Amino acid sequence: MFSIAIRRCSHPPSATINESDPHSGNKQKDAGKRTKEKKEFSSRDVSYFVDRATSAGEKIAAKIDHFIRATVSDLKTCMNELLAMGRLQKQMNLYFYACKFLSQKANREVLDMQDNANDKFAWVELSYQEYRQT
Numbered sequence: 001m002f003s004i005a006i007r008r009c010s011h012p013p014s015a016t017i018n019e020s021d022p023h024s025g026n027k028q029k030d031a032g033k034r035t036k037e038k039k040e041f042s043s044r045d046v047s048y049f050v051d052r053a054t055s056a057g058e059k060i061a062a063k064i065d066h067f068i069r070a071t072v073s074d075l076k077t078c079m080n081e082l083l084a085m086g087r088l089q090k091q092m093n094l095y096f097y098a099c100k101f102l103s104q105k106a107n108r109e110v111l112d113m114q115d116n117a118n119d120k121f122a123w124v125e126l127s128y129q130e131y132r133q134t
Contacts, residue, residue, distance in 0.1 A: 072109050078102045082124065085117050097128045 041049075073081075079099065082088045088095055101107050101124065114120040 072105060073112055075099070075102050075108065078108055078111055078120075081117055082121055085121055087121050088124075094125065094128050097131065098124050101127060101131075 079102065082098060083090070088098065102111065107127075111120050111123065114123055
């Protein structure tokens with residue numbers, strides 16, 4: 001059996017603090033007013049609490065990992081989607097530019113935010129035109 005001490009104050013916290021008194025809330029004065037209560041937990045209870053805390057932490061980590069990794073399409077998926085439209089052809093300058101441009105994760109994130117394939121193509125085409133002007 002494990003023993004955990006829980007301190008409970010026998011008076012409300014607001015009664016001990018006087019903001020105008022610089023010594024108000026002094027721990028030495030308040031120590032005599034507190035009472036200790038002990039609550040005992042079995043090793044089974046402690047093990048259960050640890051398992052629940054660990055399980056919750058793992059679930060939260062899995063959800064965060066899902067949101068970070070699963071939302072960005074890979075380069076091959078992006079290119080296949082653009083090629084499937086029929087407006088982008090292999091061996092064209094725009095195709096090679098799109099391969100290089102979408103190899104950057106930030107550009108794929110923006111591409112994924114577009115509503116449909118036409119908007120995605122328009123965004124890549126606009127980026128290509130801006131690149132050619134520089």
